[in-house]
Amino acid sequence: MSGELRVIATAGHVDHGKSSLIMRMTGMDPDRWAEEKRRGLTIDLGYAWCTLPSGREIGFVDVPGHERFVGNMLAGVGPVQLVLFVVAADEGWKPQSEEHLQILDVLGVAGGVVALTKRDLVDEETLAIATEEVLERIAGTVLAGAPVIPVSAGTGAGVDALVAALDTLLAAAPAPEPARTRLFVDRVFTIKGAGTVATGTLTGGCLSTSQTVEAYPTGRRTRVRGLQTHKHDEAKACPVTRLAANLIGAERDDLARGHVLAEPGSWRPTTVFDVTIRPVRDLERIPSRGAFKVYAGAAEVDAKIRLLDEPFARVRTAQPLVLDVFDRFVVRESGRQRTVGGGTVLDVGPPRAADPRHRSFLARRAAAARGDLPALLIEERGAVRADDVVLLTGGEPPTPHDGWCVAPTVRHAVRDAVHDLLGAFHRLEPLEEGAPLGVVRQAAGDAARRAGAPRAAGLPDTLLDLLASEGSIVRTSTTVRLATHRVALEERADDVRALLERISGEHEALPPTVKELLRAGTPRDVIDAASRAGTVVRLSPDLVVAPSLVDRAVALVHQHAADGITVSTLREALGTSRKFAVPLAEWLDAQGITRRRGDVRFPRED
The missing domain is CATH 1.10.10.10 (Winged helix-like DNA-binding domain superfamily/Winged helix DNA-binding domain)
Known part of the structure; x- marks a missing residue:
C-alpha cells in the first residue's frame, strides 16, 4: 500500500455521532452487527479508513460510547496513540465524555482532535457555549490544546476542516519507536475456504506472509498465509497499522481478543508487574481494596493491586498479559463499573519482594529513556541473562559473557573477594599452585549475592571466567591462582x-x-x-x-x-x-x- 499509514480511535459519549462522522469521512459504515444497525448504537469495535489530502492512509477504530461497553472501548483505544474525540453540540459534555477523557488521560495518548458534532442542530450561541465547555473540560489533560472542530455528519459542514485537522495531527505525530513486534488482536473470525483471521493494531515490528508467529499468552504457533491492510494484500506490514492476518493451522478458538501475535519466543507473558499508578482526576486516590479489572493493549483481565510507596504499585492479574516497559494501562473497579485510574508499566518481571532498594530503581526507571533500561536492569539485579534483558526491557543487552550480563558492582565485589582469598592462600601455601577451585567458586558466589546478584547455577564460574579474561587470575580445571603468583x-x-x-x-x-x-x-x-x-x-x-x-x-x-x-x-x-x-x-x-x-x-x- 502506498502512503504513510496511521491508526486513530474515536472516543466520546453514546449517540454523539461517532459512527456517523466516520461514515461521512470514509464512506464506510463502521457498525458491523445487525443489532448495532437496528438499535443505532455501537456495541463493539468498528473499522473504517480513508486517504487524507496529504496521501496519508488513516485507519479508524470506532469504539462504543455506552457505559455498558467501556471494556470494548478500551480494547480499541488501548493500542492506539491518537484519538478523534467526539462531543455533540446539542447535548454537550456527558458522563461518558468524562470517563472516556479520563481513560485517554491515563493512557497518555499522544494527541487528538475534538469533533463538535451536530452543529446543524444548534444556533451559534449554543455552539459557542459547547465549544467553551469542551475547552474547559480538556484543559490540563492529554487533549489540552487539541483543535475543536464544529462539524455535521448530516450536512457535511466542517468535515473538510476536520479532515485537514486530522492530517495535521498525523503530520506532527512522532514516528513509532523501534519495538518488538506486537499485533494486538481485537477480533477473530473464520472465512470459509480461507481459515482463521485475526485482526488488530500492529504497534511494533513487522509481520510478513509465510512467517511463523506465536499467539501470546497461549504459546500456540501458527503461520501467516496472508496479510491485508484496508483490504489490500500485503507481503509485509509495519507499524502503526490496522492489520488482518490469515493464519494457517489455527482454529477460531486458538485466538481471542486480548491476545498478541508476534515472533516466537520474543515475549514473556506476565501476571505480576510493577507500575506507576494514579487516580483519574475526579478521585483523590486509588482504592486500596476491592476487585479490579486491568486493561492493557486489547486485553481485559481481573487483577489485584497492592499500593506501594506513592506512586508505585504491584499488579497481579488472573491471566497473563504481554507487556513491555512503558506500556500504559487502565484500572476499573469490577463491582462499581467505574474507571479509577491507570498508569505506566515499569517492571514486567519484578523480584518477589518489593523492597526499598527495588523501589528506588522503579523511580529511576520511571524517569529513564528506553535505551537506559538494560543497564538499569543489570544494575538492579546484579547479573541478568542476556535473553532476559531483551524479554524484560525490550532493549539490547551489553556484550554478555557465557550468556550473562554482570553489573560492575558485582564484578568488583567478586574481584575483591577472590583476590583477598587467593592472596591469603598464597601466603599460607606458597608452594601450592593455587587454591581449590571449589573453594574459590563458593567465595565468588557468596560475594556476588552480597552485591545483589541472584543465586544461579553457573554464575560463579562465569564470574571467575570474567576475572580470568581480565588477566587477574589463572584458572585450571582444579585450582585458581593470582596471575602474579609464582611457586617460591x-x-x-x-x-x-x-x-x-x-x-x-x-x-x-x-x-x-x-x-x-x-x-x-x-x-x-x-x-x-x-x-x-x-x-x-x-x-x-x-x-x-x-x-x-x-x-x-x-x-x-x-x-x-x-x-x-x-x-x-x-x-x-x-x-x-x-x-x-x-x-x-x-x-x-x-x-x-x-x-x-x-x-x-x-x-x-x-
Whole structure:
C-alpha cells in the first residue's frame, strides 16, 4: 500500500455521532452487527479508513460510547496513540465524555482532535457555549490544546476542516519507536475456504506472509498465509497499522481478543508487574481494596493491586498479559463499573519482594529513556541473562559473557573477594599452585549475592571466567591462582636439593616412590611444587623422576626410530625395572613424544 499509514480511535459519549462522522469521512459504515444497525448504537469495535489530502492512509477504530461497553472501548483505544474525540453540540459534555477523557488521560495518548458534532442542530450561541465547555473540560489533560472542530455528519459542514485537522495531527505525530513486534488482536473470525483471521493494531515490528508467529499468552504457533491492510494484500506490514492476518493451522478458538501475535519466543507473558499508578482526576486516590479489572493493549483481565510507596504499585492479574516497559494501562473497579485510574508499566518481571532498594530503581526507571533500561536492569539485579534483558526491557543487552550480563558492582565485589582469598592462600601455601577451585567458586558466589546478584547455577564460574579474561587470575580445571603468583621454590631450596639427591645420581634409574620419599622426610608440598615447576617429572601419582632420566629416555626413542623401542629395551638401556619403565613409556605417549603400535613405540613425527 502506498502512503504513510496511521491508526486513530474515536472516543466520546453514546449517540454523539461517532459512527456517523466516520461514515461521512470514509464512506464506510463502521457498525458491523445487525443489532448495532437496528438499535443505532455501537456495541463493539468498528473499522473504517480513508486517504487524507496529504496521501496519508488513516485507519479508524470506532469504539462504543455506552457505559455498558467501556471494556470494548478500551480494547480499541488501548493500542492506539491518537484519538478523534467526539462531543455533540446539542447535548454537550456527558458522563461518558468524562470517563472516556479520563481513560485517554491515563493512557497518555499522544494527541487528538475534538469533533463538535451536530452543529446543524444548534444556533451559534449554543455552539459557542459547547465549544467553551469542551475547552474547559480538556484543559490540563492529554487533549489540552487539541483543535475543536464544529462539524455535521448530516450536512457535511466542517468535515473538510476536520479532515485537514486530522492530517495535521498525523503530520506532527512522532514516528513509532523501534519495538518488538506486537499485533494486538481485537477480533477473530473464520472465512470459509480461507481459515482463521485475526485482526488488530500492529504497534511494533513487522509481520510478513509465510512467517511463523506465536499467539501470546497461549504459546500456540501458527503461520501467516496472508496479510491485508484496508483490504489490500500485503507481503509485509509495519507499524502503526490496522492489520488482518490469515493464519494457517489455527482454529477460531486458538485466538481471542486480548491476545498478541508476534515472533516466537520474543515475549514473556506476565501476571505480576510493577507500575506507576494514579487516580483519574475526579478521585483523590486509588482504592486500596476491592476487585479490579486491568486493561492493557486489547486485553481485559481481573487483577489485584497492592499500593506501594506513592506512586508505585504491584499488579497481579488472573491471566497473563504481554507487556513491555512503558506500556500504559487502565484500572476499573469490577463491582462499581467505574474507571479509577491507570498508569505506566515499569517492571514486567519484578523480584518477589518489593523492597526499598527495588523501589528506588522503579523511580529511576520511571524517569529513564528506553535505551537506559538494560543497564538499569543489570544494575538492579546484579547479573541478568542476556535473553532476559531483551524479554524484560525490550532493549539490547551489553556484550554478555557465557550468556550473562554482570553489573560492575558485582564484578568488583567478586574481584575483591577472590583476590583477598587467593592472596591469603598464597601466603599460607606458597608452594601450592593455587587454591581449590571449589573453594574459590563458593567465595565468588557468596560475594556476588552480597552485591545483589541472584543465586544461579553457573554464575560463579562465569564470574571467575570474567576475572580470568581480565588477566587477574589463572584458572585450571582444579585450582585458581593470582596471575602474579609464582611457586617460591627458592624458599625451600634445602628441601628441593634433598629431593633431587634422592632421585638422581645412583638412584636415578631406580628412584624411591613418593610414599618412600615421604617416609624419608621429603615434604609433600615440596614434591608437588617441584613437579609443577618441572624441577622433577611426575610420571604417575606415586612416582617422580629426575629430568635427566626423561632426557635419556627421549634420546633412546630417537636412537631406535627405525625399528621402534619396547618397554623391555627401555628398561634394559636405562638399567631400571619394569615397575619404572612402564609408567615412563606411558608418560612419553601422553606427552606426545611417542606413538604406540602394539608393544612398539616410535617417535611421533607430527
